[in-house]
Amino acid sequence: MQQLDNQEILMKLKSSKQFWDIKKKIKKGFNDQQKIGVNDIQKFAQSCEIEDQLTNLISHILKKSKKRETLKEDQIDFLNTSKIKWTELLFKNLDIVHQKTKNQEEDDTNTDSKLYIYDEKNLLAFLQTFKQQQSSALYQNVQFQSNKLLNINIPLKSSQQILDKYQYLLLQEELQDEKINKIRKQIENEHLDIELEKIAQTFVPNGERCLLYLKYFEFDHQETILQQNFTKLQKECLHQLFYDELLEIDGHEISEDTFYFVFQEQILTCLKCFIRDKTIKENIRIQLQNGIKKEHTEFQLPITGFFPFKNISKYVAPLCYLSTKIHIIYALFKEFFCRYFCFLHAISSENNSILSLCMQIEEIISTNSPKLFHHLKVIGCDTLKLIIHQLIYCFVGDMDPPHILTIYDQIIGHDSLEILVILCVGFLNKYKSKLLLAKNYENVQQIFQELREDKFQELVQFAYKQ
Amino acid sequence: MQNKKLKWKSDFEKSVIIENFVNRGWIKSQEKEEEQTDWNVYWATVWNVRNIFNPKNGFRLNDQQIINHFPNHYELTRKDCMVKNLKRFKREQDKEVLETFNFDFLPTTYIFPGEYSLFVEEFHRNPNQTWIVKPAARSQGKGIFLLRKIQQLKKISGTTVTSNMTQLNLASKENYVVSRYIDNPLLIGGKKFDLRMYVLVTNYKPLKVWIYNKGFGRFCNEQYTTDVAEIENMFVHLTNVAIQQYSDKYSQKHGGKYSIDALKLYVESAYGTDALNKMMDDIHNIMLTSLKSVQAVIQNDKHCFEMYGYDILLDSNLKPWLIEINASPSLTTTTPVDKNLKMNLINDVYNIVLPNDDFPDNDQKQQQPTKVGGFTLLYDENLDPNNRKTQKRQSVKIWK
Numbered sequence: 001m002q003q004l005d006n007q008e009i010l011m012k013l014k015s016s017k018q019f020w021d022i023k024k025k026i027k028k029g030f031n032d033q034q035k036i037g038v039n040d041i042q043k044f045a046q047s048c049e050i051e052d053q054l055t056n057l058i059s060h061i062l063k064k065s066k067k068r069e070t071l072k073e074d075q076i077d078f079l080n081t082s083k084i085k086w087t088e089l090l091f092k093n094l095d096i097v098h099q100k101t102k103n104q105e106e107d108d109t110n111t112d113s114k115l116y117i118y119d120e121k122n123l124l125a126f127l128q129t130f131k132q133q134q135s136s137a138l139y140q141n142v143q144f145q146s147n148k149l150l151n152i153n154i155p156l157k158s159s160q161q162i163l164d165k166y167q168y169l170l171l172q173e174e175l176q177d178e179k180i181n182k183i184r185k186q187i188e189n190e191h192l193d194i195e196l197e198k199i200a201q202t203f204v205p206n207g208e209r210c211l212l213y214l215k216y217f218e219f220d221h222q223e224t225i226l227q228q229n230f231t232k233l234q235k236e237c238l239h240q241l242f243y244d245e246l247l248e249i250d251g252h253e254i255s256e257d258t259f260y261f262v263f264q265e266q267i268l269t270c271l272k273c274f275i276r277d278k279t280i281k282e283n284i285r286i287q288l289q290n291g292i293k294k295e296h297t298e299f300q301l302p303i304t305g306f307f308p309f310k311n312i313s314k315y316v317a318p319l320c321y322l323s324t325k326i327h328i329i330y331a332l333f334k335e336f337f338c339r340y341f342c343f344l345h346a347i348s349s350e351n352n353s354i355l356s357l358c359m360q361i362e363e364i365i366s367t368n369s370p371k372l373f374h375h376l377k378v379i380g381c382d383t384l385k386l387i388i389h390q391l392i393y394c395f396v397g398d399m400d401p402p403h404i405l406t407i408y409d410q411i412i413g414h415d416s417l418e419i420l421v422i423l424c425v426g427f428l429n430k431y432k433s434k435l436l437l438a439k440n441y442e443n444v445q446q447i448f449q450e451l452r453e454d455k456f457q458e459l460v461q462f463a464y465k466q
Numbered sequence: 467m468q469n470k471k472l473k474w475k476s477d478f479e480k481s482v483i484i485e486n487f488v489n490r491g492w493i494k495s496q497e498k499e500e501e502q503t504d505w506n507v508y509w510a511t512v513w514n515v516r517n518i519f520n521p522k523n524g525f526r527l528n529d530q531q532i533i534n535h536f537p538n539h540y541e542l543t544r545k546d547c548m549v550k551n552l553k554r555f556k557r558e559q560d561k562e563v564l565e566t567f568n569f570d571f572l573p574t575t576y577i578f579p580g581e582y583s584l585f586v587e588e589f590h591r592n593p594n595q596t597w598i599v600k601p602a603a604r605s606q607g608k609g610i611f612l613l614r615k616i617q618q619l620k621k622i623s624g625t626t627v628t629s630n631m632t633q634l635n636l637a638s639k640e641n642y643v644v645s646r647y648i649d650n651p652l653l654i655g656g657k658k659f660d661l662r663m664y665v666l667v668t669n670y671k672p673l674k675v676w677i678y679n680k681g682f683g684r685f686c687n688e689q690y691t692t693d694v695a696e697i698e699n700m701f702v703h704l705t706n707v708a709i710q711q712y713s714d715k716y717s718q719k720h721g722g723k724y725s726i727d728a729l730k731l732y733v734e735s736a737y738g739t740d741a742l743n744k745m746m747d748d749i750h751n752i753m754l755t756s757l758k759s760v761q762a763v764i765q766n767d768k769h770c771f772e773m774y775g776y777d778i779l780l781d782s783n784l785k786p787w788l789i790e791i792n793a794s795p796s797l798t799t800t801t802p803v804d805k806n807l808k809m810n811l812i813n814d815v816y817n818i819v820l821p822n823d824d825f826p827d828n829d830q831k832q833q834q835p836t837k838v839g840g841f842t843l844l845y846d847e848n849l850d851p852n853n854r855k856t857q858k859r860q861s862v863k864i865w866k
Contacts, residue, residue: 184739206731207739256719258803259728262655262685320655321728321735402731 004062012061015191019057022050060194071286076154076349078130080290083347086126087289090307093117094299101245115249116310120392123345124149124384127355147377148362149384154349156356159363159421165414166422169460172203180205187212191220200413209405210322210332216412217335223328230327233273242299243308247271254313259401263320270316270330271308277334280304284338286346286353306345314396315341318404340411344392352417357391358384360421365428372432381441387424394420395454398427403456426459470823472506480797482808483509486816490823507820508533512540512793519765527769532819535793536670536772537765542756543774543793545643546577546602555759571752571788577602578622578642582634585644589616590629596649596697602641605792607706612647612697648787649692652780654724654732658690659683660705660789661726661778665753665844666815668831670766672847675757676818677750679840680807683724687713707800721800737784745784752778752788754845771819773811814839 004012013019029044030036045051074080097115131151175183183199187208190196196216204212214220237244247268255264274280281304288306301307316333323329343352350356365383366373376383390398394407410419428435431447438444474487475495487494487507495505510518512535518525519537527533541547549572556569576585589597597613599622611621619627624637636642651658664678684705696702701713710722734742753776775795779787797812799805818838821830836843 205739206734207742209735256717258720258723258725258801261717261720261722262657262659262683262724264655265689266655321732324736401728405735 009058009061012192013057016057017186017190017195018053018192022054022057025050057192057194061192070282070284071348071350072290074348074350079154079347079349079355082126082130083287083290086347089126090117090289093122094307097246098242098299101242115246117246117307119310120388121385123354123392124358124388127347127358147374148359148366149382150355150359150362152349152355152359154355154359156359156363157351159360159367162360162418162421163364163464166410166419166460167464168201169422169457170464172457175203184208187215191215197413197415200409202413204406204409206402206405209409210328213322213332213408213412214328217332219328219331219335223325226331227325227327229279230273230330233276233330234269236276237269237272241275241302243275243302244272246308247275247312250308250310250313253311254317257317257397260317260320263317266320266326266329267313267316269326270333271312273330274334274337275302275304275308278303280334280338283334284342286342286348286350288342288345306342309345311393314393318396318401318408321401321405336408336411339415340417341394343417344394354392357417357421358388360418361387361391361424364421364425368425369429369432372428372435375436376444379438379440379444381438381444383428386435386444387428390427391420391424395423399454399456403454406456422463423456423459426461426463427454429462429465430454430459472820472823473504474507474509475505476509477511477514478509478797482797482799482805482812486809486812489813490816492823503528506530506532507816510534515539519767527767530825532769532771532825534771534773536667536767536770539764539772539793540603541760541763543791544603545600545790546641548756548760548791549575549577549643551759551763552756555755567755567758568748568751569755571748571755571786573646573648573787575643575645578644579634579636583632586616586629586632596647596692597644598647599642599644602643604640606708607700607704608708610700610704612703613644614694614697648779648781650782651690652782652784653690654683654685654729656689657686658703658705659685659724661729661749661776661780661786662795663726663749663753663776663778664795664811665757665774665776666771666818666841667757667774668771668819669768670757670761670764673757673761673845674831674847675753675843675845676838676841677753677844678811678814679726679842680811681726682804682807683726683729684710685722685724686710687715687722707796711800719801721804723801723804725803733784741784745780745786749778749786750844752776752786756788756791757845771815773815810840814841 025048026041026044029048030040042051045054074083094117097117100115127150131149180203183203184205184207186199187196187204188211190199193216196212200212200216211220219226250271251264251268254260254267260267284305289301315337316329319329319332319336322332340352343350344354344357346353348355362373362383373383376386394404394411396404399407407419407423411417434447435444438447472490472492473495474492476483476487492507508514508531510533515533515535515537517523518527518533541551552569552572555567559567559569574588576582576588578585589595599611599613599619601609609622611618613619616627616629619634622636622638622642623634625635627634651660661681661683663681666676666678668674668676684707686702686705687710688699688701690702700709701715704710707721707723710716716722730742730746733745772793773795775792777789777792779789781787797808799808818834818841820826821834821838826834832848834843
């Protein structure tokens, strides 16, 4: 564990607005007193809670300085076993995909967009199998919960807690220019991540978003290093990998998107570098595949430790708005993926994992909109099947870029993906009246094929509507 | 509230025009070709407008008729006339004490054949400069080419052209404009694009201008390069949809059109809010200055309005350059998003020129709100004719 010395801690403190506020308070407390001893300051600090604030600040700095460790083992054994099974399944899929590409080359046919190792439907279908496989001891109250798609006994935050946490978003108002300028100055001057998180929770001006993200990830003075690293990776791309072909196919969908088609080449370049980046394995917060080395297979896992999946391009696309420099876009994408998006593809009981998020959504909808929950089940279109695409890809392709970037702000702001639960609930509530009239899955598909515009604030409002 | 069943006529079989008429419950005019009386709203070709306003035809529009072009719109929308009028206006403004207009948005341009010798002098002064040659009155990228050698002008003269010639005889009767090629365009994803923006003028004297909040960038399908070997590759250099649609990389889904909202988000996020604001101010300046330059020469008529398609190119410093102004911007829709945009655009045009399906009198025109649908009032000379700078600042705030 990396430890900071006192000098380093002081430097980090000095880069925080909160530190200078505390200092101002202390100075004010002593007015024009000439001689002030350490004991005097300590007494004063204790009397008006400044000591607590300073302690929290320092412990946060120390916590952040700890080197991030990748979560490999889950607290629930069953999920560790499942991860192995999932990896085996993906290896099989890889073989099938490889065979398909070989056949296509021989037949000289057009590229099939179904050439991917797994998509969100595959992942959800796999998670569903847990219900049948676990011992009864792991079930929650089976009778009561049996109508849910996912029904696993994992430690889950209460859904009311999540709803309460994000309720402040209902009170967000359009800010005046003066307030926006104040926030701009705050972002320019602030370096401490908890302060940046607070800003990200409320409002991030478009012009300062990239700076906030770079500061939060501590990249703001590292441009040269980022550029050098990226250039090295680009050179490695000259040596073609089979996965490159899958990434090129994945890029077809983004190349048809009216908001992202202009970035098609940049997205592909970023992804090709990504699957060659050795540092990802040590930076990623959670292990996605268990890295079992298969014998007698032509391909092993990429050096990242996980397979690229369908629509991986979607995670890069919104970040292309933030900078003209590809090495910056890459650095931001890598950080977002390693910290957050990886959980959307992890077989895990962690709070941010796809499993937990899905269960939270089912819990809220089955409790707050039981009619909708039941109706969707009856017409063969479970709640989660309807929402899984939006959830896994953070609504990219469903919302316009400004709203996606607001989602990314909230993810940073709370260091969590829970905002996706709120938005998924809101999405289902928004279309509730139409969904209740749907008689089958085709009707449901038609509802979502119409030209629609889903907005961040609108979905938040709907999430809390009864 | 719609309360009148107006009669409409259209020279275009475009759904965005006709559906808008039909949605309002207006009735299609059943008049014969030679009659010009039985319509209230006419979406006409520029040629029919010219015929209608031709004094020889002895036809006068009545108070219940409105048409979509000013009689001599070509002063603004023919490339050679636009250049001529801007240069004239600049000369006039240079004599003024107060500098109120910025003209630094028109690339150095010469009109052929008249200014050929001036061009040759400039050409020799800057031998590494690329020029773009365009027919003055054509559209959709037809007849356009990039010029690096004087000899290339054989394309338009029909005979060999050498650098010591002092005049140029053109094979056809049409004029050409030759402009300095902006070879450092702003690129997104490595590709060149230009902007199509919509401006509605409901009156020239006094000038009243509305700007539409939706528009789009038109992207080339090939990566931009200044490589001389690619100078004739129109898929690299010309952004016209009419050209790009033939690229094998053309997508039916987005048609190479990138919304102006997305572009503004990109510029603000990647370059900063101040950079975006300056860029928009400069674009508004182009629109106002170009319209002001023809204000004195355009035949103003209360029966007329005109919706222009402004083509603007951004360079790598985010500086906008005026390419041309279209009197009849395409109303063909290439994608669902495109259709949505143009349907709303035409709908909003009618909401301004015929509020409540009626012909507004002067008082009603004065009382119009500054925002109607996607249109925002950019300039109204009536409000403060002596303080144009104040107008510009206000209009920027309205746009936001």
